[in-house]
Amino acid sequence: MDDLFGAGRDNADGSDDFGAAEGATDDSGHARSAAGPASPRSPLAVRMRPRTLDDVVGQQHLLGQGSPLRQLAAGSDATGPAGPSSLILWGPPGTGKTTLAHVIAKGPGRKFVELSAITAGVKDVRRVMDEALTARDLYKTTTVLFLDEIHRFNKAQQDALLPGVENRWVVLVAATTENPSFSVVSPLLSRSLLLTLKPLTDADVEGLLLRAATDARGLGGKVELSDDALAHLVRLSGGDARRALTALEAAAGVAFGDADDADAAPVKIDLKHTERALDVASVRYDRAGDQHYDVASAFIKSIRGSDVDAALHYLARMLEAGEDPRFVARRIVISAAEDVGMADPTALQTAVAAAQAVQLIGMPEGRIILAEAVVHLATAPKSNAAYMGINQAIADVRAGLGNGIPAHLRDAHYPGSKQLGHGKGYKYAHDAPHAVATQQYPPDDLVGRNYYEPTGNGAERDISTRLERLRKIIRGT
Numbered sequence: 309m310d311d312l313f314g315a316g317r318d319n320a321d322g323s324d325d326f327g328a329a330e331g332a333t334d335d336s337g338h339a340r341s342a343a344g345p346a347s348p349r350s351p352l353a354v355r356m357r358p359r360t361l362d363d364v365v366g367q368q369h370l371l372g373q374g375s376p377l378r379q380l381a382a383g384s385d386a387t388g389p390a391g392p393s394s395l396i397l398w399g400p401p402g403t404g405k406t407t408l409a410h411v412i413a414k415g416p417g418r419k420f421v422e423l424s425a426i427t428a429g430v431k432d433v434r435r436v437m438d439e440a441l442t443a444r445d446l447y448k449t450t451t452v453l454f455l456d457e458i459h460r461f462n463k464a465q466q467d468a469l470l471p472g473v474e475n476r477w478v479v480l481v482a483a484t485t486e487n488p489s490f491s492v493v494s495p496l497l498s499r500s501l502l503l504t505l506k507p508l509t510d511a512d513v514e515g516l517l518l519r520a521a522t523d524a525r526g527l528g529g530k531v532e533l534s535d536d537a538l539a540h541l542v543r544l545s546g547g548d549a550r551r552a553l554t555a556l557e558a559a560a561g562v563a564f565g566d567a568d569d570a571d572a573a574p575v576k577i578d579l580k581h582t583e584r585a586l587d588v589a590s591v592r593y594d595r596a597g598d599q600h601y602d603v604a605s606a607f608i609k610s611i612r613g614s615d616v617d618a619a620l621h622y623l624a625r626m627l628e629a630g631e632d633p634r635f636v637a638r639r640i641v642i643s644a645a646e647d648v649g650m651a652d653p654t655a656l657q658t659a660v661a662a663a664q665a666v667q668l669i670g671m672p673e674g675r676i677i678l679a680e681a682v683v684h685l686a687t688a689p690k691s692n693a694a695y696m697g698i699n700q701a702i703a704d705v706r707a708g709l710g711n712g713i714p715a716h717l718r719d720a721h722y723p724g725s726k727q728l729g730h731g732k733g734y735k736y737a738h739d740a741p742h743a744v745a746t747q748q749y750p751p752d753d754l755v756g757r758n759y760y761e762p763t764g765n766g767a768e769r770d771i772s773t774r775l776e777r778l779r780k781i782i783r784g785t
Contacts, residue, residue, distance in 0.1 A: 352557040353550045355525045356516075358407055359414065365549060366512040367404055370503055377503070380412045380479065394473045394480035396458070396488050396497065399505025402548025405483035409454040412481060419443055419451045425460035430468045437472040444477060451478045458482040459491035466493045473499050507547035514542050516549055517556055529574060531560050536579040544586060546630045558585035600631075608639060612647040616686035623675075623682050633674045637663035640681050651691035651766030658684045689766025697759040710751045717749065746784040756783070 358364045361371055361381050370377055376395070397405040413420035421436055440451035458466070472478045473496065480500065484491060488502055508516075520526035521533055533541075537559065545552035559582040560575075567575045607622035626636055637659075644659035662681035666674040704710060720731025735745040748755060762768040762775060779785075 351554065352520060352526055353553040356520050356523065356553055358404075358411060361408075361411055364404055364407060364411065365516045366508045367408075367505055369506070376501055377408065377412070381415055393476055394478075394482075394500040396482045396484065396492060396500045396502045397505055398484050398486075398488050398502060400485060400507055400547070402546075402550050403505040403508060404549065405505060406454065406456065409452065409481040409483070412479070413452040413454070417449055418479075419449050420454065421451055422454045422456065425455060425457040425465070428455075428465075430465055433465065433468040433472075437468075437477055440472060440477045453478040453480050455480065455482045457484060459484045459486040459488075463493055466496050470495055470499070508545075508549055509547070510542050513545050513547065513549065513552045514538060517541055517552055520553055520556060527556075527560055531563060532574040532576050534576060534578045537577045537582045540579055540582045543630050555582065555586055561585065603629075604635075604639060607636075608643055608647075611640075611643050611682065611686045612690065614686055614690065616683055619682050619686045620679060623678060627671070627675055627678075633666050633671055633678060634663070636678055637666045637681075640678065640685065644681075644685055646695045647690055647692060648685055648688045649691040649694045649768075650771060651689035651763065651768050653767060655685050655688050689768075691763045691765050691768050693760055693762050693768065697761070701759045704754065704757070710754050712751050714748050714751070716747075742781075744778060744781045746781060749782070 361377060364371060372378070380393070380395070397408060399405060409422075410420065412418075419440075421440075423432055423436065436451070436453055440453070443449040443451055453472070455461075455469075469480060473480050482492070482500070488497055517533065517538060521531050522529045533556075541552055541555050541559065544555060556577075559577050562585045563575050563577045563581040566581070603622055603625055607619060607626065610618035610622060623636065627633065641656070641659040641663055644656040648655040658681050662677045665677045669677075715729045716732055716734040718728075718730040720726055720734075726732070735747045737743050737745050737747075739745070750757065758779075760775070762772040764772060
């Protein structure tokens with residue numbers, strides 16, 4: 309089955325973006341031009357690389373008739389009568405940035421060159437520009453320069469691209485996973501068209517896997533996916549096309565190894581084959597269904613109930629099922645404010661820091677940060693006093709309570725305000741002992757109403773005592 313699974317393959321590119329294999333850089337980081345069609349011994353993800361825009365999975369918001377991508381792929385020199393001819397593709401890994409570059413390069417009179425911002429320098433950029441100018445003037449050939457991870461280029465390196473882009477020596481297709489507004493210099497950004505790629509949906513990945521199982525370039529109908537195996541592959545792909553195809557290829561290899569007669573196609577790929585191939589147990593979890601809400605609910609309630617072990621279990625369950633770690637981080641921040649509150653004010657700081665750190669470094673390391681935040685929250689003293697306080701205050705506002713504002717608290721800075729009595733009798737708190745003055749702050753109909761009632765847990769033990777003294781001074785009781 310070597311011809312099916314690419315045994316002994318030696319031309320994988322190692323890229324993390326679906327569709328990248330041709331035109332990679334050599335060992336020195338120098339650009340090389342696109343090679344021919346993918347070999348039958350190539351990885352499945354390479355063999356299934358789209359050849360036209362119609363084959364591209366997802367990104368339909370960028371692929372409508374007359375769109376810039378359509379025009380570029382058709383061989384147009386510009387994206388409009390006076391529009392830019394270079395593109396910046398912004399999106400998460402596996403959404404097709406490299407694929408789109410390769411499809412564009414297949415247009416008539418095109419030459420494809422790829423650089424990686426990780427290894428290339430200004431010399432490499434200038435060499436490509438010189439060769440592109442020669443190709444344009446002598447051979448009427450347009451060079452498509454695909455620059456992966458452009459955000460890793462510094463300002464000087466990005467500036468070296470400007471002459472070629474401005475004079476259209478090259479059609480630059482730059483890919484980045486970071487916001488170009490912060491990672492790409494303004495002159496280059498203004499000369500390029502920014503296109504945002506969206507993560508592939510589960511339906512997109514499912515369609516891709518089914519196509520790969522039957523397409524002659526893929527597994528050629530020699531396998532059949534069970535519903536459970538398909539759902540497992542989709543779930544673990546995380547919206548990454550290359551990851552999904554790599555997993556399918558591995559699962560097919562296991563299935564053929566188990567088959568009594570590997571030549572009796574189609575061979576059934578079951579859930580057990582995908583689990584063995586990926587060494588990941590199937591997690592019953594539907595990110596768009598009841599399981600999504602049930603597991604998230606159990607997670608928050610375990611934190612609230614101070615069961616750190618159960619909370620870590622549900623955290624692991626969500627992460628292993630491919631849940632967006634940013635969703636988990638948001639729930640942790642909410643729990644810190646709602647369930648821990650002022651019993652441990654540092655819990656919210658931990659939760660916010662965790663959310664920012666996960667956004668910064670991503671997965672899989674993000675699991676450690678999320679776990680630390682979960683342990684902090686689950687083991688912290690609990691108080692929902694602040695949560696209950698704002699809810700009660702909102703209920704009173706909606707009921708029409710809280711009429712007016714005491715005159716002494718009103719703005720007294722604009723002309724005529726003093727004639728209206730604004731600010732008259734106001735006591736500056738810092739002039740009073742301990743910076744607390746006896747004075748009415750709420751509207752007349754809410755005097756004496758208490759919203760915040762601290763518990764005796766954690767830091768709120770001290771807050772409760774202090775608050776009682778503050779209220780007596782302020783209210784003159």
